[in-house]
Amino acid sequence: MSLRDAVLANLKKITDPVSGQDIVSxxxxxxxxxxxxxxxxxxxxxxxxAEMYKPVQSAAEKAAQMVAGVAKVSAxxxxxxxxxxxxLKPRPKAAPQGPQPVPGVDRIVAVASGKGGVGKSTVSAxxxxxxxxxxxxxxxxxxxxYGPSQPRMLGVSGRPASPDGKTIxxxxxxxxxxxSMGLMTNEGQxxxxxxxxxxxxxxxxxxxxxxxxxxxxxxxxxPGTGDVQLTLSQKFAVDGxxxxxxxxxxxxxxxxxxxxxxxxxxxxxxxxxxxxSTHICSNCGHEEHVFGHGGVAAEAEKLGVPLxxxxxxxxxxxxxxxxxxxxxxxxPESPQAEAFRRIARDLIAxxxx
Numbered sequence: 001m002s003l004r005d006a007v008l009a010n011l012k013k014i015t016d017p018v019s020g021q022d023i024v025s026x027x028x029x030x031x032x033x034x035x036x037x038x039x040x041x042x043x044x045x046x047x048x049x050a051e052m053y054k055p056v057q058s059a060a061e062k063a064a065q066m067v068a069g070v071a072k073v074s075a076x077x078x079x080x081x082x083x084x085x086x087x088l089k090p091r092p093k094a095a096p097q098g099p100q101p102v103p104g105v106d107r108i109v110a111v112a113s114g115k116g117g118v119g120k121s122t123v124s125a126x127x128x129x130x131x132x133x134x135x136x137x138x139x140x141x142x143x144x145x146y147g148p149s150q151p152r153m154l155g156v157s158g159r160p161a162s163p164d165g166k167t168i169x170x171x172x173x174x175x176x177x178x179x180s181m182g183l184m185t186n187e188g189q190x191x192x193x194x195x196x197x198x199x200x201x202x203x204x205x206x207x208x209x210x211x212x213x214x215x216x217x218x219x220x221x222x223p224g225t226g227d228v229q230l231t232l233s234q235k236f237a238v239d240g241x242x243x244x245x246x247x248x249x250x251x252x253x254x255x256x257x258x259x260x261x262x263x264x265x266x267x268x269x270x271x272x273x274x275x276x277s278t279h280i281c282s283n284c285g286h287e288e289h290v291f292g293h294g295g296v297a298a299e300a301e302k303l304g305v306p307l308x309x310x311x312x313x314x315x316x317x318x319x320x321x322x323x324x325x326x327x328x329x330x331x332p333e334s335p336q337a338e339a340f341r342r343i344a345r346d347l348i349a350x351x352x353x
Contacts, residue, residue: 114254148182155324
């Protein structure tokens with residue numbers, strides 16, 4: 001007879017107080033395991049009868065211990081439960097969550113362009129500073145993960161702190177609270193990410209940054225109609241988008257695609273801005289339309305969206321941006337700064353910023 005059989009034989013000598021059978025035949029002894037000289041088993045009982053079965057547990061341990069060759073016995077009592085069979089009926093799917101607001105942020109305004117090189121980031125930086133100059137509480141998120149430029153344009157450097165390893169404390173300059181992937185990487189270091197990582201980074205910068213109380217959060221988007229634009233509009237309650245373009249036809253072709261994308265995503269178009277609209281010679285005052293003129297105004301009328309303003313092509317705007325002090329801050333009385341201030345005042349008057 002095996003050691004297991006000998007243990008079972010001794011356990012059969014103990015009577016179940018409820019059924020009157022021996023505890024093995026009554027099905028109370030479960031999971032009997034013999035490993036060398038060690039014996040383990042479970043007494044599965046009704047939890048209401050735990051006190052009644054304590055003597056049975058003690059007797060079972062002694063009975064097993066009496067078998068020759070057994071050195072150690074472990075007998076546990078566990079409660080059985082009459083679980084209902086699993087419900088295999090199809091459950092109604094949870095309603096998909098729509099775009100969510102960012103805590104503390106009243107409005108989210110995206111600044112986008114169909115193609116790169118039209119000055120979208122310069123417009124974003126100056127518009128943010130112009131809104132701040134008008135007394136608004138402004139945040140600026142540099143969502144161009146692959147080509148972040150806002151740290152340079154706003155004159156911000158250093159790594160954002162994280163007091164708890166989760167919350168990110170943004171940096172601030174010129175009255176604008178700012179966050180950018182450019183602050184998280186070394187200068188000149190490329191961000192080599194696939195789409196899911198890109199989308200995750202955007203959601204972290206939106207949700208985990210301690211923005212505080214903002215009247216408006218400007219989101220400087222990368223050019224095109226890709227993952228970042230899609231994630232922003234689907235995950236967050238974007239109040240409107242501003243499309244930046246130069247007057248030339250090549251830029252306007254892509255600007256139309258950007259507007260069509262936002263319309264498909266049900267994001268309101270606040271208007272278009274014509275950047276690099278007119279160049280006035282600083283020596284002779286001659287007005288020259290390097291990239292054409294009026295193309296954005298005509299396109300805006302054709303598409304049924306407002307023309308928010310025309311920003312001149314001027315050296316001071318570029319120099320100010322490269323120097324980390326946008327033209328709105330460095331030369332607030334200049335005609336170039338006034339072009340941005342007019343757009344900011346118009347957005348505030350319409351309740352859009």
